[in-house]
Amino acid sequence: MSRIVGIDLGTTNSLVAYVDETTRLPRIIADAEGRPLLPSVVAFTPDGIVVGDAARRQLARRPGDTVYSVKRLMGRGFEDVKDEARYLPFRILPGEGLVKLAVGGREVTPPEVSAAILKALKERAERHFGEPVEKAVVTVPAYFNDSQRQATKDAGRIAGLDVVRIVNEPTAASLAYGLHRLSEGVIAVYDLGGGTFDVSILRVKDGVFEVLATNGDTHLGGDDLDRVLALWLLEDIAVRHHVELDRDCVDLARDPEAMQELRLAAEAAKIRLSSEERTTLTIPFAGFTYRRDITRAELERLVEPLVARTLAPARRALADAGMTPADIDQVVLVGGSTRVPLVRRRVQELFGKTPHSQLNPDEVVALGAAVQAHILAGGITDMLLLDVTPLSLGIESLGGIVNVLIPRNTTIPTSAREMFTTSVDGQTVVDLHVVQGERELAKDCRSLGRFELRIDPMPAGMPKIEVTFLIDANGILQVQAKEQRSGKAASIEVKPTYGLDEADVARMIEESFTYAEADVETRMLIEARNEADTVLVHAGRALMQGGHLVTADERAAIETAVTALRAARDGGDRERIHEATTAVNRATEHLAEVLMDAALKGALGSRRASEILGER
Amino acid sequence: MNGPGRRARGVFRRCALRKNFFEVFGLPRKLGVDPAELQRRFYALAREHHPDFHQSAPPEERARVEEASALVNAAYRMLRDPIARVDYLVRLEEGRETREGVPDKPKAPPALLQEMFEIQEALAEAKTGDLDEATRATLARQRASLATRLADEEARLTGPLSARWDDAAPTERPAALAAFKDALATRAYLRTVIDDLAQALGEDEGVAHRRH
Numbered sequence: 149m150s151r152i153v154g155i156d157l158g159t160t161n162s163l164v165a166y167v168d169e170t171t172r173l174p175r176i177i178a179d180a181e182g183r184p185l186l187p188s189v190v191a192f193t194p195d196g197i198v199v200g201d202a203a204r205r206q207l208a209r210r211p212g213d214t215v216y217s218v219k220r221l222m223g224r225g226f227e228d229v230k231d232e233a234r235y236l237p238f239r240i241l242p243g244e245g246l247v248k249l250a251v252g253g254r255e256v257t258p259p260e261v262s263a264a265i266l267k268a269l270k271e272r273a274e275r276h277f278g279e280p281v282e283k284a285v286v287t288v289p290a291y292f293n294d295s296q297r298q299a300t301k302d303a304g305r306i307a308g309l310d311v312v313r314i315v316n317e318p319t320a321a322s323l324a325y326g327l328h329r330l331s332e333g334v335i336a337v338y339d340l341g342g343g344t345f346d347v348s349i350l351r352v353k354d355g356v357f358e359v360l361a362t363n364g365d366t367h368l369g370g371d372d373l374d375r376v377l378a379l380w381l382l383e384d385i386a387v388r389h390h391v392e393l394d395r396d397c398v399d400l401a402r403d404p405e406a407m408q409e410l411r412l413a414a415e416a417a418k419i420r421l422s423s424e425e426r427t428t429l430t431i432p433f434a435g436f437t438y439r440r441d442i443t444r445a446e447l448e449r450l451v452e453p454l455v456a457r458t459l460a461p462a463r464r465a466l467a468d469a470g471m472t473p474a475d476i477d478q479v480v481l482v483g484g485s486t487r488v489p490l491v492r493r494r495v496q497e498l499f500g501k502t503p504h505s506q507l508n509p510d511e512v513v514a515l516g517a518a519v520q521a522h523i524l525a526g527g528i529t530d531m532l533l534l535d536v537t538p539l540s541l542g543i544e545s546l547g548g549i550v551n552v553l554i555p556r557n558t559t560i561p562t563s564a565r566e567m568f569t570t571s572v573d574g575q576t577v578v579d580l581h582v583v584q585g586e587r588e589l590a591k592d593c594r595s596l597g598r599f600e601l602r603i604d605p606m607p608a609g610m611p612k613i614e615v616t617f618l619i620d621a622n623g624i625l626q627v628q629a630k631e632q633r634s635g636k637a638a639s640i641e642v643k644p645t646y647g648l649d650e651a652d653v654a655r656m657i658e659e660s661f662t663y664a665e666a667d668v669e670t671r672m673l674i675e676a677r678n679e680a681d682t683v684l685v686h687a688g689r690a691l692m693q694g695g696h697l698v699t700a701d702e703r704a705a706i707e708t709a710v711t712a713l714r715a716a717r718d719g720g721d722r723e724r725i726h727e728a729t730t731a732v733n734r735a736t737e738h739l740a741e742v743l744m745d746a747a748l749k750g751a752l753g754s755r756r757a758s759e760i761l762g763e764r
Numbered sequence: 765m766n767g768p769g770r771r772a773r774g775v776f777r778r779c780a781l782r783k784n785f786f787e788v789f790g791l792p793r794k795l796g797v798d799p800a801e802l803q804r805r806f807y808a809l810a811r812e813h814h815p816d817f818h819q820s821a822p823p824e825e826r827a828r829v830e831e832a833s834a835l836v837n838a839a840y841r842m843l844r845d846p847i848a849r850v851d852y853l854v855r856l857e858e859g860r861e862t863r864e865g866v867p868d869k870p871k872a873p874p875a876l877l878q879e880m881f882e883i884q885e886a887l888a889e890a891k892t893g894d895l896d897e898a899t900r901a902t903l904a905r906q907r908a909s910l911a912t913r914l915a916d917e918e919a920r921l922t923g924p925l926s927a928r929w930d931d932a933a934p935t936e937r938p939a940a941l942a943a944f945k946d947a948l949a950t951r952a953y954l955r956t957v958i959d960d961l962a963q964a965l966g967e968d969e970g971v972a973h974r975r976h
Contacts, residue, residue, distance in 0.1 A: 312819065313816075353807075354807065356807045356810070356811075523816055524816055524819045525819075526819070526820070529817070532807075532810060532811050532814055532816065532817075533816065534810060534814070534837075558837070558838075558841060559837040559840070559841060560837070561815060561830050561833045561834045561837065562834050562837050562838060563831065563834040563838075618830065618831075618834065620815070620830060621814075621815045621816065621830075621833075
């Protein structure tokens with residue numbers, strides 16, 4: 149069996165890992181600079197696609213063409229995401245079926261964006277091993293439905309990866325913990341990531357990891373915490389800086405660049421408040437600099453309703469597993485958002501025990517994916533994962549009622565057989581509408597797709613079509629049909645409601661070569677231009693806010709440097725851009741210090757900034 | 765596309781599986797099952813058939829393994845729960861062991877007819893308008909009493925009735941089976957009414973979360 153890597157395709161960050169043959173332990177593969185995390189950000193530039201840190205750095209500069217948190221859009225339709233789309237700086241196109249984004253002057257689907265991330269991880273792994281990597285285990289939220297799983301598999305194919313297994317993130321985490329013999333008995337995994345929430349209850353015994361129940365919310369995570377904080381800051385800015393905003397006729401909410409600055413600052417403040425009780429936000433806007441202190445208590449008051457939303461799924465998972473909190477031996481925390489102290493408190497209250505997170509919550513899912521990859525490659529034979537399907541699967545029957553074929557939390561693989569016949573003479577097509585969800589009516593459930601069974605014409609009621617619905621170990625539905633009288637396999641045409649068909653995927657594989665990731669040289673040039681753009685914006689703002697505080701000579705020197713950089717930026721010489729950027733930085737150093745002094749004067753008296761900073 | 769004439773009609777059918785769920789685990793057709801032993805056998809079979817361990821097998825072999833694995837999973841799901849086990853046994857004995865989730869026809873227990881009448885009345889009242897405190901208290905009290913009754917019925921099913929089946933001579937089996945069917949119908953009825961009461965009291969978490 150060839151090599152299989154484990155990939156955590158996250159909302160905010162993605163990772164790739166493998167099991168080291170000598171230590172038999174999973175390891176994360178870092179990039180050339182030693183960074184284990186690849187930010188799940190993809191920028192569509194005129195020079196090509198840029199993925200990761202470089203793309204993340206240009207979020208505020210090119211908000212319309214830089215896609216983040218694309219995982220939240222996977223396998224979804226426009227109707228599902230239109231509320232959220234208001235807050236996303238890139239354009240989501242209205243339409244039927246799978247959502248489409250308009251970025252970089254073309255239309256792309258979420259699986260294509262995810263494919264760019266997978267491709268970057270694939271290349272990272274290939275550099276590490278010095279050989280091609282073609283197979284991967286990719287993790288998804290346990291509560292992902294069939295469309296979302298299928299979209300993830302499609303992303304793999306577009307990236308040139310055979311996704312040999314889709315694994316649920318909380319289960320993967322439990323594998324990583326299990327390998328270290330850190331958990332036995334009944335464990336609850338609470339996984340709050342960047343965009344999704346899962347809770348799984350497992351029994352771990354004799355190397356068998358048996359998932360008893362899972363629940364969650366595929367639209368709840370750190371992104372939502374950032375958003376409530378950002379919106380709250382937006383209101384605060386409107387109150388404190390209405391004079392400047394009115395003067396400049398600025399509506400920050402309609403300024404994608406400003407909103408990205410705000411979102412990133414909110415995220416950074418949230419992260420700091422996990423270890424500090426109080427922090428200061430400083431956000432330089434065009435006409436003013438916003439600065440305020442925020443305490444952990446203030447943040448907690450804002451995010452409390454979001455954290456509370458995780459409790460009902462957790463209780464439902466417990467109930468479905470037939471357990472009470474007292475039956476849980478250990479609680480494991482996964483996902484970056486479980487670093488938030490309020491989340492830990494609420495989890496502790498719910499389960500009545502201290503949750504633990506010995507393994508890095510950002511890395512544990514990728515490590516588990518590597519373990520599962522190793523199991524599939526035959527390298528581990530004493531561990532077995534028994535997962536479940538998170539949502540009930542059914543077909544729409546008369547009156548729009550759902551006829552459940554496979555209940556939620558059924559161990560996978562699982563199958564159900566049903567017989568169908570025709571109601572009209574000569575009918576050659578039987579149409580099945582397959583849905584997923586817990587509601588009574590098909591219209592309230594998730595439509596997975598329509599299956600058209602084609603058979604030879606016969607009198608009504610004569611055909612006996614046996615349809616087998618199989619949910620495989622990936623949690624993905626496979627449908628087979630056989631006409632019993634003729635013994636012929638009925639042909640099935642699948643029309644996924646929120647998915648790509650074969651032709652789409654084939655076309656996207658083609659296009660992925662046309663719109664390849666920019667090569668190393670181009671990438672560095674793009675990075676240099678981004679850096680230049682950032683410095684130009686800051687220099688422009690500094691001049692506007694504090695130009696009058698320095699001498700005319702100094703102003704002229706800055707302006708010369710800025711003009712030189714503008715010229716260099718549009719050229720193709722990376723070194724020249726770097727030099728010109730450094731020159732602007734040097735020219736504005738003093739101005740920046742003067743501005744900092746001015747800003748601090750109000751609150752701290754007239755000491756120089758350097759004195760204050762020196763005291764710390 | 766989906767006019768009434770075209771809509772597929774699901775027809776109930778006997779599963780073409782060769783082994784019944786008891787046979788899957790090599791167990792006799794008895795209800796007294798040791799959960800630890802069942803779990804041990806399940807894990808052993810799961811290891812044997814799980815697709816994870818047949819990743820490099822040819823496609824036909826993988827499809828066969830997948831099917832075997834699905835059968836083992838279905839069998840364990842059914843037999844690990846003492847009540848589902850009874851339900852399955854009844855259907856197996858009657859030759860209709862198709863799939864789970866087919867409810868027994870709910871039937872009101874005769875001993876409770878008077879009480880049920882009152883409950884239905886209170887429920888009808890609750891549906892027409894606001895729930896006053898007195899009605900609310902009545903409904904909550906009734907629900908508690910029915911829950912006790914349900915627990916008793918389930919204990920009877922998994923306890924004495926199950927034991928009776930396991931000890932029954934072949935001639936006594938029809939009677940034992942009939943007793944199961946009665947108890948299952950009563951249980952189904954009680955569960956429906958308890959659900960209705962919970963819904964009337966607004967306690968079912970907003971969305972009706974289907975029960976299995």
